[in-house]
Each structure stands twice: as structure tokens, then as C-alpha cells.
Amino acid sequence: MRLTARIIAVVAAICGIASIATACGNDVATEPSKSSDPVVVEINFSGDSVDPHGNQVDVPVGNSVELDVTADAAGEIHVHSDPEQSAAYGVGTTRISLGAFKVPGQYEVESHTLGKTIVTLEVQ
Structure with a gap:
């Protein structure tokens, strides 16, 4: 059980780091603004x-x-x-x-x- 918990923690940490790196380096598509005012x-x-x-x-x-x-x-x-x-x-x-x-x-x-x-x- 302990090994499974460690694996889950490591995978979660890696996914979190990958998400941050992807968000920081993305210059092609970004979440559109919610405002409709020009x-x-x-x-x-x-x-x-x-x-x-x-x-x-x-x-x-x-x-x-x-x-x-x-x-x-x-x-x-x-x-x-x-x-x-x-x-x-x-x-x-x-x-x-x-x-x-x-x-x-x-x-x-x-x-x-x-x-x-x-x-x-x-x-x-």
C-alpha cells in the first residue's frame, strides 16, 4: 500500500509540474477572455x-x-x-x-x- 501511495504522489507531482511548464511556455493558444466588451x-x-x-x-x-x-x-x-x-x-x-x-x-x-x-x- 505504501508503494502505491508514493507512486500516486510522484505522478501527481510530475503532472502538476508538467501543467505549469505547459501553461508558461504556451504562446500559441491561450484561454480566451470572458469579456465580450471590445x-x-x-x-x-x-x-x-x-x-x-x-x-x-x-x-x-x-x-x-x-x-x-x-x-x-x-x-x-x-x-x-x-x-x-x-x-x-x-x-x-x-x-x-x-x-x-x-x-x-x-x-x-x-x-x-x-x-x-x-x-x-x-x-x-
Whole structure:
């Protein structure tokens, strides 16, 4: 009986360590966020300026992202995701939906018109 109890304890310990190692090293599939609310990023273009400029925005895995763009001139936003995304915006206010981000990582959102990084989406 004692040998059986020891074997069970050793197997349980090994399984626990394997679970932790797997969870820490997994960058392909992560448990999706339970929130259905999108992460909204407000972007303002004025002349040759954009606000925010280079900020990091945290996005839970599985959440969608929406860009609320206010601009004084038309342009285009590019997202370095897989697949890559591009969206045009016009004068005034435009809402751009980027969909859900299911893979952890950093995704740059750029203005090709200005050649500037607007934000980096930190999906985790």
C-alpha cells in the first residue's frame, strides 16, 4: 500500500509540474477572455500629429479591438497582425473594428499616411 501511495504522489507531482511548464511556455493558444466588451482605442489625427503616439494598449486574448478615429484629413491605418489588416478613415469620426485577437503577442497599429506608430496592442 505504501508503494502505491508514493507512486500516486510522484505522478501527481510530475503532472502538476508538467501543467505549469505547459501553461508558461504556451504562446500559441491561450484561454480566451470572458469579456465580450471590445477594447476601444481613441485616435485623433490633426495635421501631421497623431494622439496617442507609440503607447501600449493591453488587450486580453480573445477580445476584439475597435479604433475610434477622429481626423481632419482622410488616411489609412495598418495593423501588423496575422493576417495583416488595413482600414481607411475619412474626415470626422470613423469606427474601425479589428475583430478578436486570439494569439498573444505585440501588434503595431500604424498610420501609413504619417509613417508613425499609433499604438502597440499587447495581447495577453
